[in-house]
Amino acid sequence: MSLHAMADRTKRGFVERLFAEHRSALHAYFHRRIRTKADAPDLVQEVYLRMLRLSDPDAIRRPQVYLYTVASNLAKEHALLDRRAAARLNIDETSVQEQLGELPSLESELDANRQTQWVRDELAKLPLNWRTAVILQYRYGLTYQEIAAQLRVSPSMVKKYLARALDRCRRDLARLE
Numbered sequence: 001m002s003l004h005a006m007a008d009r010t011k012r013g014f015v016e017r018l019f020a021e022h023r024s025a026l027h028a029y030f031h032r033r034i035r036t037k038a039d040a041p042d043l044v045q046e047v048y049l050r051m052l053r054l055s056d057p058d059a060i061r062r063p064q065v066y067l068y069t070v071a072s073n074l075a076k077e078h079a080l081l082d083r084r085a086a087a088r089l090n091i092d093e094t095s096v097q098e099q100l101g102e103l104p105s106l107e108s109e110l111d112a113n114r115q116t117q118w119v120r121d122e123l124a125k126l127p128l129n130w131r132t133a134v135i136l137q138y139r140y141g142l143t144y145q146e147i148a149a150q151l152r153v154s155p156s157m158v159k160k161y162l163a164r165a166l167d168r169c170r171r172d173l174a175r176l177e
Contacts, residue, residue, distance in 0.1 A: 010057075011052065011054065011057050012052065014057045014063075015048065015051045015052050015054075015057070018051065018063055018064070018067055019048055019051075022064065022067060023044060026044045026047060026067070026068075026071055027040055027041065027044050029068070029071055029075075030043045030044060030071070030075060033075045033079075034075060034078055034079070034082075035082060036082070039078065043071075043074055043075070043078060046074055047067065047070050047071050047074055050070050050074070051067065051070065053152070081140050081141050081142075084141055085141065122168075122169050122172055123135070125168075125172075126165050126168065129151055129153070129161050130161045130162075130164055130165040130168075131165070132147075132150070132151060133147050133151065133158050133161040133162050133165065134161075134162060134165045134166075136150060137162060144158045144159060
C-alpha cells in the first residue's frame with residue numbers, strides 16, 4: 001500500500017471516529033440554527049465531506065472545536081443562501097392568495113413528479129464534479145468562485161463542468177422528444 005493511500009485511510013478513520021462521537025450533536029446543532037429543518041442531515045453530511053478534504057488532520061489540535069467551527073461556518077453559509085433566495089422572491093399578498101386558491105390538478109402534479117425524477121436520474125448519470133457543480137449552483141446559489149473553492153479547481157473549470165453537464169442533459173432530453 002502506498003504512503004498516500006495509508007494517509008487517506010488514516011484521515012478517513014480520524015473523521016469517522018470524530019463523526020461517530022458527534023453526528024447526533026451536529027444534527028441537533030443544525031436543527032437549532034436553520035429555518036429549513038429538513039436540510040440538517042444534508043448539512044451534517046457536508047461537514048463530513050469538508051472534514052475529509054483536510055490536507056493534514058494531524059495539525060488540528062482540538063478536533064471537536066474545529067468540527068464545530070466548520071459546522072458554524074456552514075450554518076452561516078446556509079443562512080446567507082436562505083436570505084438570498086428569500087430576497088429573490090417577490091411576494092404580493094393578492095397573488096399569494098390567488099395561488100393558494102388554485103389547487104393543481106392531479107395530472108400536473110404527477111407530471112411534476114416525473115420531471116423531478118427525470119432530473120434526479122440525469123444528475124445521477126453525471127460525473128461527480130459535474131453533478132456537484134450543478135447542485136452547488138442551482139440548489140445553493142453559489143458563484144463560480146465559491147464552487148471552485150469547494151471542488152478545488154479553477155472557476156473556468158467550474159464553467160466547463162456546468163456547460164458539459166447542461167449539454168448532456170439537453171442531449172438526453174432531445175432524445176426523449
